[in-house]
Structures are given as structure tokens and as C-alpha cells.
Amino acid sequence: MDKSNRRLSLGELQHIDALISLAQEHGIKLEGNLKANKDLTCCGALAAEAKGKLVFTARDREILHKMAELESQIESMPTLARLVEIRGELLREMKNKE
Amino acid sequence: MREALTLLLLAAIFAASVVNQLSIQRWAIWVARFDPWTFLPFWAFFAPNPAFADIHLVFRDRGIASTAWTEWTEVQLRSSNGWRWLWNPSRYEHKALHDMVNGMAMTAEAAKAANAPNAVELSSCHLGLVAWVMASPGIHTSQSRQFAVVQVVGHGRERTAHPVFVSREYTLG
Numbered sequence: 001m002d003k004s005n006r007r008l009s010l011g012e013l014q015h016i017d018a019l020i021s022l023a024q025e026h027g028i029k030l031e032g033n034l035k036a037n038k039d040l041t042c043c044g045a046l047a048a049e050a051k052g053k054l055v056f057t058a059r060d061r062e063i064l065h066k067m068a069e070l071e072s073q074i075e076s077m078p079t080l081a082r083l084v085e086i087r088g089e090l091l092r093e094m095k096n097k098e
Numbered sequence: 099m100r101e102a103l104t105l106l107l108l109a110a111i112f113a114a115s116v117v118n119q120l121s122i123q124r125w126a127i128w129v130a131r132f133d134p135w136t137f138l139p140f141w142a143f144f145a146p147n148p149a150f151a152d153i154h155l156v157f158r159d160r161g162i163a164s165t166a167w168t169e170w171t172e173v174q175l176r177s178s179n180g181w182r183w184l185w186n187p188s189r190y191e192h193k194a195l196h197d198m199v200n201g202m203a204m205t206a207e208a209a210k211a212a213n214a215p216n217a218v219e220l221s222s223c224h225l226g227l228v229a230w231v232m233a234s235p236g237i238h239t240s241q242s243r244q245f246a247v248v249q250v251v252g253h254g255r256e257r258t259a260h261p262v263f264v265s266r267e268y269t270l271g
Contacts (some may be wrong), residue, residue, distance in 0.1 A: 007177075008154055008248065012259045013170045015245045016156065016248055020261050031218070033262040034247070036203035057130075061212040068209065068217040080228050087220045096133055 059094075066090055107126060115139050153199050154259070157231050159240035160267070170246070173234050185269040198223040198230075199247055202263070219266075242267045 023030055055095070070086055117125060117129060118138045155173040166227035167240070176188035177194065201223030218224050232247040247263040 008156065008172050008250070008259060012223065012250075013172070015211060016246065016261050017170055020246060020264055022260075023264075030246075030261050030264050031206060033249075033260070033263075034199075034203045034206055036200045048222065056208055056212065060208070061214070064205075064209045064212045064214040064217045068214040069222045071216050071219045074219070075266050079224070079271060080232050081267045083220065083225055083228065087222075087225065090220060 021039070035085070063094060101126060110139075150251060152250045153195055154243060154250060155195060155227070155231065156248055157234060157236070157243055157245040158185045159236045159270075160244075161167065161237065161239045163242045164241075166236060167244075168240075170235070171234075173245075195228075195230075198226045199263075202247075228265070230269060231265075232268065236270075240270055242269050243267070 020030070067090065070090055074083075075088065114129075115138055119141050156170040157173065158170050160165045162167070177190045178188045180187050182188075202221060205221040205223065206218050209215055210241065227245065227247075230244060231250055235241065244267045245265045247262045248259050249255060249262045250259045252258055
């Protein structure tokens with residue numbers, strides 16, 4: 001039986017390439033299509049969020065705002081090490097605020 | 099006395115665990131304040147909507163002084179075989195991928211609600227995906243890499259694949 005979790009075929013990869021190129025040509029960001037499968041796990045944050053039990057505090061929102069601010073300052077082609085460094089700075093700053 | 103206290107404590111944990119299964123917003127907010135490590139159990143077995151899509155991770159490279167991208171390549175995950183009921187280490191990779199993509203999606207939704215869009219890149223789940231993609235073997239002359247998250251729905255002829263996230267370009271190394 002053909003399973004949906006089998007590897008992507010060459011045709012599917014080309015189809016994906018075409019969709020991404022088309023989206024980029026029209027300036028469409030695909031991030032909006034990212035939806036969490038909230039009931040995938042039996043426990044933890046995902047299931048809690050699905051049941052409306054995940055509560056974002058004012059501090060969480062502050063961290064998200066800070067993350068957005070820092071992201072806008074990231075240079076065009078960062079390395080992974082640079083991203084980790086920026087996240088480290090963010091966490092240190094938030095800890096010092098406590 | 100000690101036995102009575104232990105029984106009382108266990109009874110309190112049991113009662114709190116039962117209440118924790120109910121969708122009471124005020125209780126959830128109160129518990130979140132005092133139970134940040136989610137000590138109290140909470141079960142939600144595949145309800146109300148079970149997972150309907152598979153997640154695949156693809157990347158493409160760009161060489162030194164080159165404007166052309168390579169073809170998209172899928173990040174290799176271990177495949178399971180007929181013995182997966184007994185020995186199935188590949189499930190850790192598949193579960194990790196699903197959890198990281200879901201975590202990224204949840205961060206994106208929370209950021210949107212907090213009026214702080216584009217706050218995904220520094221999230222731990224996104225960093226995990228970047229690390230995973232960057233560690234995948236590619237062409238030795240590659241200088242930079244971009245990845246995409248692909249959602250696959252359906253089986254056989256009904257199977258469709260579409261990208262749901264495209265990263266920025268990252269410098270390798």
C-alpha cells in the first residue's frame with residue numbers, strides 16, 4: 001500500500017519547487033499555511049493548547065515581542081551559530097530583568 | 099500521622115488530576131501559575147482532530163559565487179520495516195520532526211496573537227530544524243542552504259504535497 005509517509009518523489013519535489021517559486025514571484029509568504037496538528041501527542045503543550053489550557057503570560061508575550069525585534073535585526077544570511085548567539089543574548093536579557 | 103499526611107497528599111494530587119482533565123479556563127490559569135513543570139497529568143488522546151498530514155523536510159543549496167540553487171533534496175529519515183512493532187528507532191526521528199514543526203506553528207500562532215509576527219526564527223523549535231538541516235550532507239562546494247517544511251496529505255493517487263514553510267537562506271559552517 002502506498003503510504004503518505006514514504007519519501008517524496010522527484011515529481012513531488014519539482015511540484016514543491018514550482019509552488020515555492022510561484023509564491024516568491026507573487027511575494028506570498030507560505031508561513032501562514034503552517035498549522036499545528038494540535039492533537040498529535042497525547043500530552044504536553046500541544047494537547048494542552050488544543051484544550052485551551054495553554055496560557056501565555058505577559059512575560060511570554062514580552063519574549064515574543066523581543067524575538068520579533070531581534071529577528072528584524074538579523075543580517076541577511078546568518079549562520080546557525082549566529083542565531084544561537086542571538087537567542088542566548090535574548091535569554092540572558094530576560095533573565096536579568098527578573 | 100505520617101501515613102495520614104501521605105494519604106491526604108495523594109488524595110489531593112488525585113483530585114487535582116481529575117479536575118485537570120476538565121476544560122475549566124480559570125483552573126488552567128491558576129494551575130499554570132503554580133505548576134510550570136506540568137506535574138499534574140493531562141490526557142487528550144487524539145481528540146478532537148487526529149493528525150491528518152505527514153511532515154517532510156527538504157533543502158536546497160547554493161554554491162560559492164553562484165546564483166543558481168540545486169534541486170530540492172529531502173532530509174533523510176530512517177525508514178521503518180516490518181519489525182517496527184518490535185524495534186523501531188525511526189519513530190524518534192519522525193516524532194522529533196513533527197514536534198518541532200508543531201512547536202514552530204504554535205509559536206507562530208502565539209506570536210500572531212501577541213501582535214509580534216515573525217517571531218519564529220529564534221524559537222527553539224526553528225533552531226532545532228535549522229541544526230538538523232545544516233547537519234544533512236550536501237554538495238561540498240555549497241555556501242548557503244535554505245529549507246522548507248512540506249505537508250503531505252492522503253494516500254496513493256489522492257496524495258498531495260505542498261510547502262507550508264520556507265526558511266531564509268543560511269550560511270553553512
